[in-house]
Amino acid sequence: MSEKLIIASAAVQGRECLATVLYDGQRAVEFSICAEQENRILGNIYVAKVEKIQKNINGAFVLFQPDRRGYLSLDEFEHAVMKTRKKTGELKPGDELLVQVDKEAIKQKLPRLTTNLTLSGKYLVMSTGRKSLNFSRKLSADERSRLKKLFPPAGEEDFGMIIRTNARETSEEEILREYETLKGQMERICRYGTSRNCFSCLFQAPGDWIIELKQRSFHTLSQIITDHPGVHQEIEEYLRETDRKGRVALKLYQDPLLPLRNLYSLDSLMNELKQQKVWLKSGGFLVIQQTEAFVAIDVNTGKYGGKKTSDETFHLINLEAAGEIALQLRLRQLSGIILIDFINMNNPAFQKELMDYLQELVSRDSVKTQVIDITPLHIVELTRRKEKKSFQEQLQSIMGKENRADDL
Structure with a gap:
């Protein structure tokens, strides 16, 4: 699938911000937000x-x-x-x-x-x-x-x-x-x-958008759209030096009747990322809790109403959950120690398939992510290198609720 990068003006509690969103096809896969005048x-x-x-x-x-x-x-x-x-x-x-x-x-x-x-x-x-x-x-x-x-x-x-x-x-x-x-x-x-x-x-x-461009392949990134003239100029200058073949289309979006953030429903996306509960298509759901020491993710059957045996049911929900977890790690910029409590399965073959699938999913992540092991209590351990603040930390920084250690 082709990738598209959106850099849109947004607002968090009245403060002007810039949201950077990477789309793979029709789905957002990475998200970050910062105050427009942030002292980075x-x-x-x-x-x-x-x-x-x-x-x-x-x-x-x-x-x-x-x-x-x-x-x-x-x-x-x-x-x-x-x-x-x-x-x-x-x-x-x-x-x-x-x-x-x-x-x-x-x-x-x-x-x-x-x-x-x-x-x-x-x-x-x-x-x-x-x-x-x-x-x-x-x-x-x-x-x-x-x-x-x-x-x-x-x-x-x-x-x-x-x-x-x-x-x-x-x-x-x-x-x-x-x-x-x-x-x-x-x-x-x-x-x-x-x-x-x-x-x-x-x-x-440089800004998040330039860092994102340095990480992306110009063979898969097809388009960049922004409604911010300053960001457009900065990216235009960067592409002039790095994309001499003109593989990436850059567009300055200008429509006062339909802001770019509304066109791509970025406010809805941010509201979803603020929630701990993430629903799966099967009716199951994840609960994602970010603590100071680690990230805990719990997988639940929820409203699933399939007719298969319990082990098969749990296996299907766990596989779906693994895909959604790999996506949420990128969207929420989660890192460090990540503990996943999948639904327990008695079939060793199902357990191996789940671990292999999870390993395959995280290997596609541009940020180094490792599946460490599964504990005797059936908790899957992951580590993900920290390259950015998490979405939660980004919001706290914008709203001025982040404690500065050197002021304590």
């Missing part, structure tokens, strides 16, 4: 100052803005780009260094910082940490061998690099053009960053 910090690179060393937790508290601090693991210190360093060779309060916001503040946790600076393109990711050449796990051995020949041997470069899945579908010229762009940008950050004032922002991360 995730992915930004700053000149920061060490405030306090906390050796008992192997970390340092670092100021990256005059009124904002983050947590930096001391294990990160080895590859740090330093602006100032005392003769002891150890990280001390008052030292200035370059850091990148690796994870935003969540509830009472500080933003997590890293000294492994990274710049992401559509085909490559460049970093200042480990100077090695790595590949997306989705690239085949033949593809890796072909792409590896484009770059100098490991250790000869000043930066490390990851070759992304999208590199399989483009020309060598496009990959090398992006390589030179990222390398030049990284060299400027490292060279001039050490002479900039403390708290300077050396790199501003």
Whole structure:
């Protein structure tokens, strides 16, 4: 199926927002929302100052803005780009260094910082940490061998690099053009960053829509529609550089009688994502509860009225639930530890089929997701890498209900 990206103006409790929705065919599969004037910090690179060393937790508290601090693991210190360093060779309060916001503040946790600076393109990711050449796990051995020949041997470069899945579908010229762009940008950050004032922002991360475009294949993404002129201009400039063949159609939607969010029923979609209960077509339902420690998902038979045996009935509902769970993980941006309580089945063959099917479903996710195991209590364990705030956390941030740990 072809994919379509919608970036629409929306409102949450009177605050102007932008909703980014990815459609696969007719169904929304990914959703995110942010305040239009949000002070985004995730992915930004700053000149920061060490405030306090906390050796008992192997970390340092670092100021990256005059009124904002983050947590930096001391294990990160080895590859740090330093602006100032005392003769002891150890990280001390008052030292200035370059850091990148690796994870935003969540509830009472500080933003997590890293000294492994990274710049992401559509085909490559460049970093200042480990100077090695790595590949997306989705690239085949033949593809890796072909792409590896484009770059100098490991250790000869000043930066490390990851070759992304999208590199399989483009020309060598496009990959090398992006390589030179990222390398030049990284060299400027490292060279001039050490002479900039403390708290300077050396790199501003792009909006969610540009990040989404970098992850999408232009062979499957066919259209982008937005009603925001500024976003339209930003995407137009990005596509001019990355989609020289014009494979993706970009449209500025302008209809005052029917807003874009109404055309795609985005308010209804947001209301559905706010609910813990998700109904299945069979009459069964899911209950999704997001806690601070993990995400719990319960599968229930609900109103199912089939005539099959109980084990067959449970098997069919569980298979349907697995498909819906894989979708909800993406829509709600759920991550971390995920525990699923499927309906118990006595047939081992049914259990194996369910686990294999769930593994197949999550393997299609662009975010790394792993099916770990099923416990003796028949709880299926998953992990999903956190790349964004969950939908619930996004709403809390917009409404100003998110506690900032550095203010507590």
